[in-house]
Amino acid sequence: MTTDEVKRRYEAVSNWGRWGADDARGTLNLITAEVVTRAATLVRSGRVIGCGRIDETPSVINPVPAAHHMLAAGDLPEDGCGIAADYLGIAPHGASTTHIDAFCHIYFDGRMYNGHPASLVRSDGAQVNSIAALADGVTTRGILLDLPAVAGEPFWDPARPITATDLDRAAELAGVEPGPGDALLLRVGREPRRRLHGVAGERTADGSLFLAGPDASALPWLHDRDIALLGSDGGNDALPSPHTRERMPIHVGCLVFMGVHLIDNMHLEDLHAACTAAGRFEFLFTVSPLPFARATGSPVNPIAVL
Amino acid sequence: MTTDEVKRRYEAVSNWGRWGADDARGTLNLITAEVVTRAATLVRSGRVIGCGRIDETPSVINPVPAAHHMLAAGDLPEDGCGIAADYLGIAPHGASTTHIDAFCHIYFDGRMYNGHPASLVRSDGAQVNSIAALADGVTTRGILLDLPAVAGEPFWDPARPITATDLDRAAELAGVEPGPGDALLLRVGREPRRRLHGVAGERTADGSLFLAGPDASALPWLHDRDIALLGSDGGNDALPSPHTRERMPIHVGCLVFMGVHLIDNMHLEDLHAACTAAGRFEFLFTVSPLPFARATGSPVNPIAVL
């Protein structure tokens, strides 16, 4: 494709201006009070499942691991009440720790969501489109799509981009119709694949990330359904990208044009097991970023309640 | 009181062994599937409210502010897809940023919750009772108690410890009976007080923290009701402590003996306004710590859904 064709593809799914020039929440606007109250009715068994992980282990895919430093431990003198304390250092983006991307995380052709110039993401923080737009968190219906079930394999092959057709089939298997305001979680089976191929199997020979995810054909599919949030145990893009002029089309299409926030590197195995056991792939879903004023994202531990 | 009397007071509310010698969740065990499903029925209006704050401003009460460092901003060359990224550094304990305390945060007489020795909280992290016990987060009924309404003032006077009688009166005003598995949130009106007295007003002349909270008399009250979680816009203890031999009796009583997790420094003004407007002080409540394997707590952004 030419660069112009790429642009046109993005513009075809654009929501710029749809909720006004000052909007910073994108498709989260579709999570109406009614969507929330209906989502709460999905709580049936009272099973609560965390979907986040913190990766503290250095590896080829985790060059800046989450750091945990003790500041005071149990070896200090106790004065009526011993106190332990610590320090957490997290570079949330990358391929390891569960995090949510703010819109300011990605730009295309010098523009962020709703047309703001990339220059507003400054060395002292993002002046617009920061994670602070999610200070109230997100509570809505969550849907788990199980891609390995589509393939009939324990995990989705990263070399095969997930297409709109695959998503259709996964939704059919889940027995749920994704719609406006939904948090859509794509399980690619990264953990079973890692058990087989190790962390090293998530890199190509030339050092690129090698992770299963949708290709650009999924963008219109996501746009048509007006989902509010996209998550995955992978990186929400087929990596390395099969598109020559598009790098991470889901990241660009969702964060820059559609205004859909992304959650990368989720822990979905427990949720998958619970949904399978319950025979039900929809649930109440909550994610609550740390509301740093000018950050490009936040580590998160999303919660599903069945 | 003598040291022995202090110990007896704590032991009177102890839950050590109640859920087995290996238990690391304390009163979270009381959040049964039924408690969760009933909590979900409290969602009526679909109003979602974040109750967390990140304090990035150095001050006399915030000596180690949360740090936000940009690693890549909008000034870098863009290669088909511009990427911004950052680093977050957080020492969650203290009097400023909203955080949840793991049981290993506090010990008394060399012991943590369920009798584990403080020596298990090592310089490389807590071997037991860490925040990882909350990897699935907490979802339950939340109750907001408005202490300033009890006093008929815009905020509770930090010089006056909150007693069991005050809590009774606040529960009565809220029209809710706290019970097993509840997340109890005590609003002391810290933000209105800060607007009047500034951050400097949260310190005494000798440099101690000066924050409204319950005194030791509240412990049996909390224990009798079997609440699962205690939160506040203050520090969950009357500071400086009016007790000579007890330092932070709520922290010690809850974290060490009762096995009740604490959330300090919450942002409760929005929730208070919404509850007041709705005439309803109970709601669905979710808090999801970052599951660091050996940490003593986590910054959190708790979410209330009315």
Next chain:
Amino acid sequence: MTTDEVKRRYEAVSNWGRWGADDARGTLNLITAEVVTRAATLVRSGRVIGCGRIDETPSVINPVPAAHHMLAAGDLPEDGCGIAADYLGIAPHGASTTHIDAFCHIYFDGRMYNGHPASLVRSDGAQVNSIAALADGVTTRGILLDLPAVAGEPFWDPARPITATDLDRAAELAGVEPGPGDALLLRVGREPRRRLHGVAGERTADGSLFLAGPDASALPWLHDRDIALLGSDGGNDALPSPHTRERMPIHVGCLVFMGVHLIDNMHLEDLHAACTAAGRFEFLFTVSPLPFARATGSPVNPIAVL
């Protein structure tokens, strides 16, 4: 003064182009092999004195204190050889920890030393004029000028900017003629002043830094003598600045125009005592920054040998 006059004042002391368009070392070029060998002959008594301090204490003038986190302490099991380790976090600039400024630390009218645009100091680090230019450190003659001796007081009054005349008088008292390649250290007696007025005395009522230092009149004086490095126990500028259109004229004049590196917040009391005892205010001086590839400065512990 008008903005144009300010610019002219800076341009009058400019060394841009003097050592070529690619030069990144400025007046360090004046430290010839002969300057170094002559400096070594100043070692007479073999007395070695550290002139650096690390400020780990939060205060009104130290909002981001140097952080020291233990990663492994003596409480861990020992395996034939116990190992302790730690993490150091330092934001070197500011008014507390001893540090050296790279040229890229300051720009004026969008330009750095030797005319490079400020845009080359990017969110991923400085592409030019970084501290890496000092990877071999600086070894030269050091001269201590004792300003309080000029005033006949235990410390220099921050309200009174240090002028060229004051510097002349101080050099006369020191019995040394500053010249090309010298490291000139201006003692303003900050530590004795702090003992009297506390750290709080280093701030004005409106929260500005209040530190003794030279005003713009010192620039031609420094330029005429071709010194290579300027250091002080203060901040190397009279703060708050008495100049309306010039903010920190010594920082701008030295780092941007003259190409003179600055060392702020030195510990000069031990050196002052030793020089006074020896009746000699010149010595061998070494400062060796940590050679981060793209940093704007480095914490340092400069060494004087008498």
Next chain:
Amino acid sequence: MTTDEVKRRYEAVSNWGRWGADDARGTLNLITAEVVTRAATLVRSGRVIGCGRIDETPSVINPVPAAHHMLAAGDLPEDGCGIAADYLGIAPHGASTTHIDAFCHIYFDGRMYNGHPASLVRSDGAQVNSIAALADGVTTRGILLDLPAVAGEPFWDPARPITATDLDRAAELAGVEPGPGDALLLRVGREPRRRLHGVAGERTADGSLFLAGPDASALPWLHDRDIALLGSDGGNDALPSPHTRERMPIHVGCLVFMGVHLIDNMHLEDLHAACTAAGRFEFLFTVSPLPFARATGSPVNPIAVL
């Protein structure tokens, strides 16, 4: 060897008590005023060479790389004087960044240098034997021993521990007799080896470090000569250790028993080239740690002046 034999070997080189029970400087006590003044006379050509490196690149041997975060870059509005600033995060120990070990870095059988218990290295920092003992830095004669020249190879084979005999031969080639108060620098040719085998060549198949260094037989040799400081471009121990009951005998012998500080991961290629060109392997040597009050070491950029 039995454990008792290992202990006896260490005790044979012990300097505990030699400079009093409270001594925290070990063999640095041998750097007398006379040693310093004589070292200054070694400055002949005025050539100044930095011997430190900061490793900011994640790798198999650098799991916690030195971090450089910009806090303010050239993209921010300029107010009369643009200011850039940054943050440096360094875990100095390990196999990559040049650092000096404080005595508290290592203990054997629960004891540090001069017999202090390991328990004094607490989670809030070392109460004794910290790097603050080197607040005045170290200035003395430096000697470069070129081990590859002994082998007649471009680098020393890590599989072959360096023995006392090798050190004798290297000193003979250097034409210098190491003696009391010297800083002895052992060049193993790590950089030429890395150019051939890559960073991956510094690990064994099972993930251990694979670095050239002396074995335990070097301890009496070092002790007999009373050197004050030992440095290397490697890790100052043959790794993995050929000794079954001794892990890192040079670290234990030097830091715990002899009281000799160690500098690991030096950059010695420039110094080697300069010494070779000058036909002289002794020089003035300065290293100045950041004087953190309770740290176990410091990143350093040692300086040699020929």
